[in-house]
Amino acid sequence: MSTTRYDVVVIGAGFFGANIAAFLARQNQRVLLLEKEPQILGRASFFNQARVHNGYHYPRSLATAWSSHQNYDRFMSDYGDCVYSGFEHIYAIPRDKSLTSSYQFAKLCDFIGLPYHDVDRETFKLFDPTRIERAFVVEEAAIDNAKLRARMLSDLEALPDLTLLCNADLDAMDISDGEVTLSINGGAQRFVTRRVFNVTYSGINRILRMIGQQPLAIKNELAEICMVRMPEPLRKFGFTVMDGNFFSCMPAPAHGCHSLSHVRYTPHASWNAAQAGWDVGSKTSAAAMESRFSYMKNDSALYVPGLAGVEYLYSTFEVKAVPIKNEFDDARPILFTVHEQSPQIVSVLGSKLDCIYEVDACLTNLDVNHDANSDSVCVS
Structure with a gap:
């Protein structure tokens, strides 16, 4: 079985995963985007309530209300x-x-x-x-969400350094000598990379357990x-x-x-x-x-x-x-976690759509080659 090498692999092609993959591909990274569903934005990104938050929804979290309002016009644009x-x-x-x-x-x-x-x-x-x-x-x-899916797919297809694979169910992931090996669909395909973004939303801990990593709370x-x-x-x-x-x-x-x-x-x-x-x-x-x-x-x-x-x-x-x-307050932060034990793995738990701009800021500050000290970042 042949192995294909990428600079970055992003697991999960919801709104956040697709945007992360696109952001990195625009930085001249060779990116593989894996999605287990038949199409992108096929689960939570499509079925969650369609509100574009402007801040009204978070009266008990001033930081969340403020960030939503600051991002609203930019998102609408x-x-x-x-x-x-x-x-x-x-x-x-x-x-x-x-x-x-x-x-x-x-x-x-x-x-x-x-x-x-x-x-x-x-x-x-x-x-x-x-x-x-x-x-x-x-x-x-x-x-x-239907228009958003079509827009995101068009954006991804326009990036020559990005490969999208749907119907790609991750079977195994192994870390050795600073590299990550991933296999999908019963071992039918295998990939090697130095950085993996785990953007699988409710499935985020399933991925972490594959490599014996401490699950997120x-x-x-x-x-x-x-x-x-x-x-x-x-x-x-x-x-x-x-x-x-x-x-x-x-x-x-x-x-x-x-x-x-x-x-x-x-x-x-x-x-x-x-x-x-x-x-x-x-x-x-x-x-x-x-x-x-x-x-x-x-x-x-x-x-x-x-x-x-x-x-x-x-x-x-x-x-x-x-x-x-x-769970009991009004804040809806993203979680952007570079795992201390496995700094090749970055887990991103998305939230409101407008939080994508906070993710972009985290990506800008991240050493894609993970040479810097690992860290865990929570951004409201």
């Missing part, structure tokens, strides 16, 4: 052909059980310069005034997002009710409908991905994936009565990943 802004996005604050008051939300917007204004009287009638204290129109678009969560058809009067709106066990219902352009998610009902199961022995199959069984749409709809309609008329189309299920240290 870079990916403007992949976003949908043809709806009125409303953030509503309940009178009870919200961790953030409407006053605090407005103060956050004022402090970091987020555009907002109160909805007009007619629009406020969409809400139950006994439950909703105040509602704001904001500037926050939705990403069209990550919580995995089986999450359901319902695809729904909105009643006609509500189709031009997106709703985010926060901050607590509430919901979001906003356009999902790639699916041609709206998505409905709920802080309480979207998570079906969770587990500590750093602990060995978890039977992931039992967590993602058919029983675990029985839809909770009726619970989401009924609770959402308490705050926006018109949502009682949403039509259920189907559900998507995806395993999400979040650093355990951020």
